[in-house]
Amino acid sequence: MANKFIAAPAPHMHNPHSTQSLMRDVIIALLPALAVSAWxxxxxxxxxxxxxxxxxxxxxxxxxxxxxxxxxxxxxxxAIVTGLLLAFNLPTTIPWWIIVVGAVIAIGVGKMTYGGLGKNPFNPALVGRVFLLIAYPVQMTTFSQPTVAGYVDAMSGATPLASVKSLAGDASFAEAIGGVDFTNMLYGMMPGSMGEIAALALIVGGLYMLWRKVITWHIPVSILCTMALFAFAVVFFGGERGAVLYEFPAFHILAGGALLGAIFMATDYVTSPMTHKGMIIYGIGIGAITMIIRLWGAYPEGMSFAILIMNGVTPLINKYVKPRRFGKTSAK
Amino acid sequence: MKTFPIGGVHPSDNKCWSKDKAIEVLELPDVVNIPLAQHIGAPATAKVAKGDKVLVGQLIAEATGFMSANIHSSVSGTVTAVDMVPNGQGIRQMMITIKREGDEWMPEIDRSKDIVRECSLEPQAIIAKIKQAGIVGMGGATFPTHVKLSIPQGCVAEYLIINGVECEPFLTSDHRNMLERGEELLIGVEIIAKALGVKHTVVGVENNKPDAIANLKKIIAEKGFDIKVEPLKVQYPQGGEKQLIAAVTGRQVPPPPALPIHVGAVVCNASTSLAVYEAVQKNKPLIERVVTITGETMATPRNLLTRMGTPISKLVEMGGGLVEGDVKVVNGGPMMGRAMVNIDSPVTKGCSGITVFVGKKAHRVAVDDCIKCAKCVEACPMGLEPYLLIKLSERQMWDRAEQERIPDCIECGCCQYTCPAGLPLLDYVRLAKQTVMGIIRARAAAEAAKK
Amino acid sequence: MTVLFTILTLSLLGILAALILYVVAQKFKVEEDPRIDQVEKMLPGANCGGCGFAGCRGLADALVARDDISALFCPVGGASTMEGIATYLGKVAPKKEPTVATVRCGGVCSKRPKTNEYNGTKSCVIASSFYVGESACAFGCLGYGDCVEACAFDAIHVNPETGIAEVDAEKCTACGACVKACPKNLIELRKKWPKNRAVYVACASKDKGAVTMKACKAGCIGCGKCAKVCAFDAITIENGLAYIDSQKCKLCRKCVNECPTGAIVLKGMDPLPKEPKVVAKPAEAKPAAEPKAEVKKESANE
Structure with missing residues (x-):
């Protein structure tokens, strides 16, 4: 017979997703933020x-x-996704050799030492970034001014988070964020790492990934909600009232790496928990740690550290948080 | 719209190839091979020997004990052998081979097309008749229907749920039966409901069969049946017994060894109901069924009324034959069907369709490393963690696998379907499930021996 | 001053920790027979499980604990190791003839045509629970190497040319791991002759002769010629399959020349010179297959 029979156990259909197609979707989702950054x-x-x-x-x-x-x-x-995310975490003034060092650390130490994709406990891009941040603090925090026409420097060269933090010591929260221009933050007209500035573009990318079912809502939403609630609670119990009650949470979500981290870094498959419940616990952890570092820590930004810390907790979450099993709830 | 609560996937349903093809009667085969094991439970015991003459509908093998089913001849002719014949997977099974001569039926079978609604039998008599006719679940599980309808002591059946979901992609045999033989099917449902004495009778149909839903609703309204049709959201594996009960009633069957009856539900396949009608009202045993022959590349996909024991190659031929090159001929649908290596094997009671894949689609996708994307966890309708179970299985950690509830697995294939890395999740999970079930049985036996 | 304090505190902490550790270690100390350690050292340390215990420690435990150790044996270390241990413990050494794993399948690719291609997980146990295999023979070696995985001594490999697992008799310790791993029950521990000599039926097919022939040209068709020629009563035919009892076989090799399909394999020695009756052989082979088929049919009808 001219036929060759192929035999294999069921199922005999497979959905069109592959690792490659998922990664391709992540890359596509990152492009709007890249475009805004280039602009x-x-x-x-x-x-x-x-x-x-x-x-x-x-x-x-x-x-x-x-x-x-x-x-x-x-x-x-x-590797392309890691490269893109690493680049997104760098300021534009960075010398080229530091980028290469970052890549070696990210891929070499963060990923391949554990055996490659799927086996690394920590997000490789963040391992690279945090290494660079500690090894080359000056180069990593020298942000250039946006060069786009119409930009007015309201923050005197520092990132919004850094400037707010420097003020926060002796001013009220309302005064500290008084000079913040929220419209500029939405469009990305502020100093910062390349990929973290364009809030709207990042959200568009996140929505694309949700639509393509690359990620679920659990991690980003739980991180951002935790951050907002945390910020609100701090202001509220700090005794302040008025517009600052919602401006301060909004500021923390838009500023720094919150959106980039919540949508693209924390949702990294390999290093995030496997169950929806676990993802929410993980998200709450990241949100809370980020806010603690931002408000009381030595660094103005805490997203990277928060994600890395929670990456470390992920195996524990996977061990103890199990999915909702069928048939457990409504036994007769 | 209702559906089941956890997991599930959306394979493209591919019903388009055959759903508008009316049921045709397949010409009678010259030789049939009728396996003695066409159901879950003990194989039937052959009642004929080489050289015996048989009629259509004659009992040729009798149920061996309660958990077994009768088998009847699907053609008239001479028994030429009772011997080991390879099945679709090439494994030798006991089969009765009959050479067909003409088409003579047993005299008591009513072959007229008249629809008989009235049924004055007592529940026990109905179940006895179903048992006599050798009816088993025709959705593929082939669980003997009389066993299912015999409610154990202390349990009460509240719901009879008729499974018209047909969630397997490609297959359309239940769909066509609901469209073309709706009234007879509903009478069958009524008879089963009477046998069980249930309060609620629901036919669950997935929303991708609007014509079948409309047809059943129309017949129910016109003829006054006390049956509800429940349209369900399209989601695989809705046709799984536990998933369907959860979708329709919101009740979840507890983990094994609990049975659906513990939440007061009995599920029967739609085509099975039709077979019940024929058995009870027409004295016709289960000797033929509708089989879909389909596939993207089949020239003429069809729904064929086929006698049991007909070689599957004959159906394939009717579907347009196989094209050259790599082919995968699947007995059943693509999600749970079994790939065959011997297409001369016979159509059996549980065979609802033959799906043919060719070329690249006959092969599995390439395998990558697990990236822990959690899509398998999300897809599992039983709330298990396939990514973990595959590791436990590979490392033969059966105790852990049992703790992780591997016996709950219904082998629906959602995890493997959805895995972007193309991992053979179900291969390993099935292996672990079989091993763990063996360990559990051995433990139970040891405990029983102690007592 | 600060330095001094630092040194002092740290030293104190260290001493405290040491004390705690010491107390705990004393409290939870398990008294063990020192001989167990000694016996474990004498064992090969492969932890293969061939003795039936989880590892060498388990066997050592049992060897020390039991008075009668005749049921315990380390297949890896063999008689010499057991002798040494028995002497050390002052017990009677268990005796066991050396054995070697033997794969009872000769269905190489050229003899056993492929009827399909397996596309599932390359594991014998998964494939065999699913279907017959890539050939029409339901009994033969699948060649996906579950035995290779199970072997801790690198002694069994699937030959890519034949598609069948082959044992390296030099490395094989007869631990039996492959025997357990093979879902087709093809591997048998057979008596180990010097120079790795062996005569065995390389087939496990219980199909009827005609069915076997169709699936594999190297299969045993149960014709019984080997049993007739055997002078030592070592060959039995059951379910259409010849089996040579390795305890009774004297390696006389007569059966090897008799076998019409070549299912009886000879290893490590030259075959007997062929006798002039070679001409008669093919003629005899055919009718010989017949009686077996009839026997089977009768039993099926009963």
Missing amino acids: VYGLDVLKITAIAITSCVVVEFLIQKLFIGGRQTVSNLS
């Missing part, structure tokens, strides 16, 4: 992104080839 900061952004992506891909390729062996995994596009 705000100029073409340097694209150069940095290109360097970050290239070095991540090359590092992964080489490590796989030289140390791990077996099938090349570069084609699953995860």
